[in-house]
Every structure is written in C-alpha cells, then in structure tokens.
Amino acid sequence: MALLEIENLHTYYGNIHALKGISLEVEKGEVVCLIGSNGAGKSTTLKTVSGLIRPRQGTIRFEGEEVIFLPAHEIARGGVVHVPEGRRCFAQLSVEENLELGAYSRNDKAAIREDLAHVYELFPRLKERRKQYSGTLSGGEQQMLAMGRGLMARPRVLLLDEPSMGLAPVLVDQIFEVIKTLHDEGTTILLVEQNAHMALQVADRGYVIQTGEIVLSDDAKALQHNEMIQRVYLGLA
Amino acid sequence: MRQRAQGKSPLRRAIDVGLIGSIPALLLALVGMVDAFSNRYLLEESVSTGQVMLAVVALIVGYLAARRISLPAQTVATKIGYGAVAGLMVGLVLALLLFIGEVVGINLRKVLVNASPALYEILAFNQAPAVGMLLLALMGTLLGALGGALFVMPARLRSAIITGITVIILLALLRDIVKLVFQQYEPTTALYRFLFTPNGGLTKIGLLLAFLLPAAADYVWSAGRPTLDRRYHALPDGTQKSVRWVGLAVAFILLLLFPTIFGRFPSEAMNNVILLGIMMGLGLNIVVGFAGMLDLGYVGFFAIGAYTMALLTSPQVGGGMNFWTALPFSLLASMIAGIILGIPVLKMRGDYLAIVTLGFGEIIRVLVLSDALRPWFYGAPGITGVPAPNVGGMLLNNPETLYYLLIAVMGLTLFISLRLRDSRLGRAWMAVREDEDVAEAMGINLVVTKLMAFATGATMAGLGGAIFAAKLGSIVPQTFNLLISVNALAVIIIGGMGSVPGVVVGALLLIGLPEVLREFAEYRLWVYGALLVAMMLFKPEGFWPDEGHRRELTEHDPEETPQAPGPADPPLPPGTVRDRAAVARADIRATHTEDEAGLDE
Numbered sequence: 001m002a003l004l005e006i007e008n009l010h011t012y013y014g015n016i017h018a019l020k021g022i023s024l025e026v027e028k029g030e031v032v033c034l035i036g037s038n039g040a041g042k043s044t045t046l047k048t049v050s051g052l053i054r055p056r057q058g059t060i061r062f063e064g065e066e067v068i069f070l071p072a073h074e075i076a077r078g079g080v081v082h083v084p085e086g087r088r089c090f091a092q093l094s095v096e097e098n099l100e101l102g103a104y105s106r107n108d109k110a111a112i113r114e115d116l117a118h119v120y121e122l123f124p125r126l127k128e129r130r131k132q133y134s135g136t137l138s139g140g141e142q143q144m145l146a147m148g149r150g151l152m153a154r155p156r157v158l159l160l161d162e163p164s165m166g167l168a169p170v171l172v173d174q175i176f177e178v179i180k181t182l183h184d185e186g187t188t189i190l191l192v193e194q195n196a197h198m199a200l201q202v203a204d205r206g207y208v209i210q211t212g213e214i215v216l217s218d219d220a221k222a223l224q225h226n227e228m229i230q231r232v233y234l235g236l237a
Numbered sequence: 238m239r240q241r242a243q244g245k246s247p248l249r250r251a252i253d254v255g256l257i258g259s260i261p262a263l264l265l266a267l268v269g270m271v272d273a274f275s276n277r278y279l280l281e282e283s284v285s286t287g288q289v290m291l292a293v294v295a296l297i298v299g300y301l302a303a304r305r306i307s308l309p310a311q312t313v314a315t316k317i318g319y320g321a322v323a324g325l326m327v328g329l330v331l332a333l334l335l336f337i338g339e340v341v342g343i344n345l346r347k348v349l350v351n352a353s354p355a356l357y358e359i360l361a362f363n364q365a366p367a368v369g370m371l372l373l374a375l376m377g378t379l380l381g382a383l384g385g386a387l388f389v390m391p392a393r394l395r396s397a398i399i400t401g402i403t404v405i406i407l408l409a410l411l412r413d414i415v416k417l418v419f420q421q422y423e424p425t426t427a428l429y430r431f432l433f434t435p436n437g438g439l440t441k442i443g444l445l446l447a448f449l450l451p452a453a454a455d456y457v458w459s460a461g462r463p464t465l466d467r468r469y470h471a472l473p474d475g476t477q478k479s480v481r482w483v484g485l486a487v488a489f490i491l492l493l494l495f496p497t498i499f500g501r502f503p504s505e506a507m508n509n510v511i512l513l514g515i516m517m518g519l520g521l522n523i524v525v526g527f528a529g530m531l532d533l534g535y536v537g538f539f540a541i542g543a544y545t546m547a548l549l550t551s552p553q554v555g556g557g558m559n560f561w562t563a564l565p566f567s568l569l570a571s572m573i574a575g576i577i578l579g580i581p582v583l584k585m586r587g588d589y590l591a592i593v594t595l596g597f598g599e600i601i602r603v604l605v606l607s608d609a610l611r612p613w614f615y616g617a618p619g620i621t622g623v624p625a626p627n628v629g630g631m632l633l634n635n636p637e638t639l640y641y642l643l644i645a646v647m648g649l650t651l652f653i654s655l656r657l658r659d660s661r662l663g664r665a666w667m668a669v670r671e672d673e674d675v676a677e678a679m680g681i682n683l684v685v686t687k688l689m690a691f692a693t694g695a696t697m698a699g700l701g702g703a704i705f706a707a708k709l710g711s712i713v714p715q716t717f718n719l720l721i722s723v724n725a726l727a728v729i730i731i732g733g734m735g736s737v738p739g740v741v742v743g744a745l746l747l748i749g750l751p752e753v754l755r756e757f758a759e760y761r762l763w764v765y766g767a768l769l770v771a772m773m774l775f776k777p778e779g780f781w782p783d784e785g786h787r788r789e790l791t792e793h794d795p796e797e798t799p800q801a802p803g804p805a806d807p808p809l810p811p812g813t814v815r816d817r818a819a820v821a822r823a824d825i826r827a828t829h830t831e832d833e834a835g836l837d838e
C-alpha cells in the first residue's frame with residue numbers, strides 16, 4: 001500500500017473541468033514528480049490533495065485512510081504539507097515567525113527547536129535574515145522560506161509546487177540540492193515542476209499531465225529517455 | 238514630475254510651493270476653523286490661536302520651500318529667501334481673499350458660509366482692509382523666512398525652537414483646562430496669574446518663559462541624550478530592567494493620581510478616551526488589526542452590551558440587578574452576537590465583509606429604535622435610570638471615581654490584548670490575515686480562528702457598552718451610530734494596524750484632542766480626514782506601528798544577527814529591513830492581483 005494513493009480524481013472550477021480522472025501513487029520515501037505545461041492541472045492536483053479545493057469525484061487515501069472529506073487544516077495536521085505555488089509567505093511577519101507558523105499544529109517544543117535548527121542548516125540564508133519581514137526578502141529567499149515553513153510541519157508527505165519558478169540558475173541548483181538532501185533524509189515528496197530536466201534528475205518516478213489527464217508515468221530515468229518527453233518538455237530535438 | 242520641476246527657476250518653484258501651501262491656509266480659513274479659534278488668545282488679547290494656525294502654515298511652507306529648493310552650496314540668505322518668497326505667497330493669497338471679500342465686496346458667503354466679516358476682521362488684524370493686506374504680506378514673508386531659517390539652523394536648535402513653539406500653542410489652546418487645573422491649589426493659582434492675563438492668552442513674560450524653558454530643556458536633553466543612552470546601555474541587564482520598572486511604576490503612580498492632580502473635567506475627558514478610544518480600539522484591533530477582517534459594524538456589539546446592562550439594571554424598566562451582576566450578561570450577550578455575526582461572514586473577505594458588518598451595526602440600531610420592538614427596547618426615548626457601577630457600598634457616579642474603574646478595565650483589556658497577540662491564537666490570526674489558504678494548509682482551523690476573533694472583539698465592545706450605559710445613566714438608540722465604529726477604526730489606523738500601543742496613541746489623538754478642545758469637536762471628521770491623509774503620506778504604517786516585542790522561538794541566540802551576508806548579495810540598507818511601509822504597499826498590490834485572479838492563486 002502506497003503512502004498516498006489518488007484515484008480517478010475529478011476537480012472542477014465552476015464549469016471548468018480541470019482534473020479529468022487523475023490517478024497517481026506516492027510510496028513512502030519516494031520523490032515523485034508531476035510534470036506538465038501551463039494550465040495542465042498540476043497545481044489543481046496538489047490543491048485537491050491538500051483539501052484547499054474539493055473534488056467532485058474520486059478518492060484520496062493517505063496511509064490507507066480516505067481523507068477526501070476532511071477539512072484542509074485536518075489534512076495538514078495529518079502530515080500532508082502543501083508548499084503552494086508562488087511562495088506566499090506571511091509578508092508582515094518575520095522569517096522566524098513564518099517558520100514558527102509552519103509548526104503551528106505541533107506542540108513538541110524540543111523537536112520544533114531541532115527542526116528550526118535543521119531548516120537553518122538547509123538554508124543558512126534564512127538564519128541571517130531571521131528577524132526580517134518576509135515581505136522584504138528576495139524572491140529566492142522567499143522560496144527558501146516557503147519550503148522551510150513547510151518542513152517545520154514535519155511533513156509525512158511534502159507537496160512542492162514549482163519551487164524553482166522564477167529563480168536564477170544558481171538558486172535553482174540550490175533548491176534542487178535541498179530536495180536531494182531531503183530525499184536522502186527519507187522525506188516523501190510530490191514535486192510539481194515545469195523544469196522537467198531538473199525534476200527528473202532528483203525524482204525516482206514521474207507522471208506527465210496534460211489538460212487534466214495523466215498521459216504517461218514511468219521511472220524518472222526512463223522518462224528522461226522517452227522521445228516524447230525529450231521533444232516536448234526537455235526541448236531536445 | 239521632478240524632472241519637469243527641474244526646468245523651472247528656483248524662484249518659480251518657491252512661488253509654486255507657496256501657492257500650494259496657501260491651499261491649506263485658505264481651507265483652514267474657509268471651513269471656519271480660524272474663526273472658531275479666534276476666542277483663544279496666544280498673547281494677551283492680541284494674537285488669536287486662529288491666526289496662529291495660519292502662521293504655522295506659513296512657517297511650514299517656508300521650511301518646506303527651503304528644504305525642497307535650496308542646494309547645499311547656496312548661501313544662508315538665499316535659502317532663507319526661498320522660504321520668505323513662499324511665505325509671502327501664502328500671505329498674498331490670504332490678502333487676495335480679504336481683497337475680494339472686503340474691498341471689492343463680493344459676497345462669498347452664498348457659497349462659502351464661513352467667509353464672514355468676522356473672518357475678514359481676523360485676517361486684517363482688526364485694521365482697515367488695506368492695512369490688513371499689507372500686514373498679511375509682511376507676516377507671511379517673515380514667517381516664511383523664519384521657516385527657511387529653521388531649515389538652515391542646526392537640527393538641535395531647530396528641535397528646541399519647535400518644542401518651544403509647540404508648548405506655547407498648546408498652552409494657548411488649552412487655557413481653560415490649564416486654568417481649571419491650576420486654580421485648584423494656592424501656589425499654582427499664583428503661577429497661573431503670572432503666566433496668563435485674566436481674559437486673554439499668555440502675558441508677555443509668560444510667553445517668553447513658556448517658550449524659553451521648554452526650548453532650553455529640549456536643547457539640553459538632546460545634548461545629553463546620547464551620553465545617557467550610552468550609560469543606560471552600559472548598565473548590566475538586571476539594572477536596565479529595574480530602571481524600566483521604576484519608569485513604569487512612576488508612570489503608573491502618575492496615572493493613579495490623575496484625577497487628584499487634574500480634577501473633574503480632565504478626568505471626564507480621560508474617561509472618554511479610555512472608553513471610546515482605547516477599549517473600543519483594542520477590541521476592534523483584534524478583529525481588524527490582528528485577524529485582518531474589516532468590521533464596520535463594531536458599534537452593534539457596543540450597543541448590545543449597553544442595552545443588556547440597561548435592561549437588567551434600570552428600575553425604570555423592571556431591571557434591578559446591580560452593575561456587577563449584570564456585567565457577565567452584557568459580555569455574554571455581545572459575545573454570542575459576535576459569533577452569530579461571525580458565522581455567516583466566514584467566507585467573506587475585504588469589501589464584502591465590510592458592507593455586511595456595516596449593515597449589522599445599523600440593524601442593531603434600527604431594532605432598538607423600532608416601534609414594533611418598543612415593549613422590549615423602549616424605542617427612541619431609550620432607557621433611563623441605569624445605576625452607576627458600585628464598589629462596595631460606594632457608587633461610582635462621578636468622573637473622578639469612574640476613572641479608577643476605567644483604568645482597571647483598560648489595564649485588563651491591554652493585558653489581554655498583549656497576551657493574545659503573543660499567543661498561539663494570535664499567531665493564527667496573523668497568519669489568517671496574511672493568507673487564508675496558506676494558513677489553512679498550515680493546519681490552522683479557519684472557522685475557529687475567525688470566530689474567536691469576532692467573539693473576543695465583540696466581548697470587549699460589550700464591556701465598553703456596559704460601562705458606557707452605567708456611566709451615562711441612560712441610553713438612547715441614536716447614540717449607537719456608525720460614528721462610533723468609525724472612531725474606533727480611525728483610532729487603530731492612525732495608531733498603526735495591529736499595534737497595541739498604537740491604539741493608545743490613536744485614542745489620545747483622535748478622542749482626547751476633541752475632548753479638550755471643544756472647538757475641534759465640530760471639525761472632528763475634518764481633522765480625521767486631514768490626519769489620515771497626512772499619515773498615508775508621511776507615516777503609512779501608523780504613528781506607533783507594531784514592532785519589536787516579538788516572541789521568539791529561540792530565546793537567546795549567541796550569534797545575534799551576524800553581519801555576514803552572502804557574497805552574492807550586499808546587505809540591505811538599514812531602512813529597508815523593517816520598512817513596513819514598503820511591505821504594506823507591496824501588500825496592497827498583492828491583494829489587488831489576488832482579487833483579479835479569483836480566490837485561489
């Protein structure tokens with residue numbers, strides 16, 4: 001039994017049929033990436049899993065239990081942690097307060113302190129800026145903060161939505177470096193990315209989504225060599 | 238705009254600054270403020286505070302002209318000259334008003350009610366119009382030059398002079414209260430006689446002293462301050478703490494002695510500041526400042542608290558409880574009302590929430606006013622005979638004793654606000670304020686969190702309302718109008734959204750000033766508007782924004798913010814690090830894009 005099992009998910013925005021029967025699985029300790037072009041439904045998939053939108057049909061099982069009817073905050077407390085697209089830090093709170101809020105649903109003080117130290121270790125930049133209002137951080141720093149905030153919740157599965165969006169190549173490398181570290185530490189990650197090249201390098205497996213449907217799924221290695229992927233997502237002729 | 242201005246000659250720019258500056262001067266004159274303040278004199282019976290207002294405008298215009306136009310290399314005389322030119326323009330515009338009204342004889346009163354003969358007399362310094370116009374031009378030039386001189390002089394001297402001027406203006410404005418306070422005791426009565434003329438403002442010596450002493454004190458203080466600061470910080474931590482505690486204790490004792498020192502009228506003013514400003518502000522601050530939900534119907538909870546108190550205690554309507562027995566019911570009623578209002582608006586944000594809550598406040602007022610519900614709420618005449626709060630056997634039925642109840646309750650609400658701000662719930666409120674979706678994804682229960690904010694805010698308003706009813710002894714529906722919500726909202730905006738000390742500052746400014754300056758009361762909304770505009774321009778984060786005092790996860794960090802920025806990226810200049818204004822502005826932009834894109838993303 002996989003840690004996260006999604007079956008035949010249908011999600012609508014009003015009349016817009018955004019997800020047309022998505023099924024995917026994430027095993028414990030795996031990094032799985034979901035790639036697809038703009039508007040394919042990647043963010044919608046993550047939002048549906050974390051409970052921010054309700055699907056009309058389908059099932060989502062986390063550790064074998066149906067979570068589809070739970071409110072978002074309870075899903076989060078269960079360990080499904082969503083780091084949304086576009087960073088969305090709490091602008092008028094300091095870096096440290098943001099991180100603290102990441103651990104909102106926990107009360108194991110000592111462990112929280114350990115995790116904070118760990119996040120600062122992963123992102124030394126955040127430690128330097130810990131008292132700064134997060135609204136005044138650079139885009140890259142905000143992305144680190146958003147990821148750090150997610151990690152503070154001790155995720156059982158981390159949903160990362162385009163962590164490399166809009167970042168300079170150096171920072172993209174850095175972010176993926178962190179994802180690799182997290183993978184080595186055994187964190188389970190469902191990663192949404194446009195940067196298929198990088199994503200497939202860190203991931204174990206991958207799914208390709210097109211207009212709300214999964215069109216392909218395979219080992220990351222295999223996908224890297226798939227002709228269609230190379231043409232459409234990796235920009236190789 | 239800058240570039241266009243660059244092409245103009247400095248003289249033209251000084252004239253422009255003067256002309257722009259004459260707009261507030263004209264406005265002050267034409268809305269009637271100058272006339273309203275004409276009975277308070279600054280010096281003997283000659284210079285009125287109405288004229289002083291205009292003088293202050295000319296002074297500021299002179300200062301701004303010198304600051305904006307002069308270049309570092311220019312001579313002192315040139316810089317002062319720019320100020321003089323700008324000041325002259327203010328004088329000339331006012332002279333023009335005098336000319337049109339008095340010499341040409343066009344009756345402006347058809348449109349501008351306050352363009353009265355009385356105003357012209359004040360503008361003309363009680364002289365013939367021609368002489369008056371000359372004097373206006375002259376005074377404008379002098380004051381503008383003085384403003385320019387203020388710019389040129391060293392900062393310490395400038396600060397001293399501004400302090401002196403502020404003190405004499407305040408003394409002149411507050412003469413009645415100063416009189417009341419000083420005449421309570423022998424020695425101070427003598428001092429009052431020495432400082433003030435019997436019917437007018439300050440005596441000549443009084444003016445001189447009232448200017449020189451504070452100015453000198455300011456000068457000495459600003460000289461000694463850095464050394465004092467250094468000494469203070471050199472003290473061991475424990476001693477620093479004791480110094481702070483002693484300071485707090487002294488402030489507390491002064492607060493307790495307030496009614497004894499100042500007497501009845503200032504106590505009453507203070508009571509209103511505490512009740513309508515601080516307590517209402519603190520309560521609304523929880524909903525608006527902490528949790529970010531714009532509630533314009535806050536007066537509704539105030540009314541519910543007041544009516545519950547009145548209905549349960551007034552013998553006239555068959556009540557009969559005393560204040561303390563009825564109080565819990567007031568709190569409970571308003572809290573329940575808070576939750577009942579909260580539930581339907583849970584999904585609303587921003588403008589929609591504001592409109593719905595606005596409606597709620599009005600509904601409460603209309604309900605208690607209605608004839609249909611008269612058997613229960615007694616309609617338009619309201620309810621009288623509400624007993625004053627009692628402590629032991631004593632009734633707190635005068636401002637001096639009520640003051641102590643209010644101070645105690647204020648202390649309680651301040652304490653609760655501060656504790657809530659730093660609590661887990663407080664953090665959840667702020668997260669919801671910043672981004673609801675992310676807050677939810679962090680495990681925050683939106684329903685509970687928002688309802689807690691509504692309920693807490695409503696309970697504080699109910700507490701205020703209950704005391705309000707007991708304080709006045711009677712209540713009428715029309716008291717509970719939108720203005721009470723607006724007052725509370727303006728208090729927290731002026732003070733700084735979400736800032737607890739800001740509420741106190743805002744309340745003193747917005748409720749306190751009109752209380753002690755009766756003339757202001759009429760211009761209350763006008764002053765609100767002016768203050769809000771000034772604040773948005775100069776201090777968009779409020780007069781006392783919420784900074785520091787933040788609880789931290791790691792209490793003591795040995796490497797306290799090491800100055801070791803990454804090599805790729807230079808450290809931000811000091812100003813930007815905590816530039817809330819920038820954050821606020823960025824935030825406004827962010828909200829707009831969010832609105833355009835719908836609820837998600």
Ligand SMILES: Nc1ncnc2c1ncn2[C@@H]1O[C@H](COP(=O)(O)OP(=O)(O)OP(=O)(O)O)[C@@H](O)[C@H]1O
Pocket residue numbers: 013016018036037038039040041042043044045085194834835836837838
């Ligand atoms: N709040 C919304 N209201 C209406 N339609 C929406 C909303 N959010 C997304 N959609 C639509 O749903 C579809 C899927 O959007 P989604 O955000 O999941 O795309 P995505 O794969 O994350 O794209 P991108 O890579 O650009 O972020 C799109 O067609 C989009 O227009």
Ligand SMILES: [Mg+2]
Pocket residue numbers: 042043044085
């Ligand atoms: Mg997306």
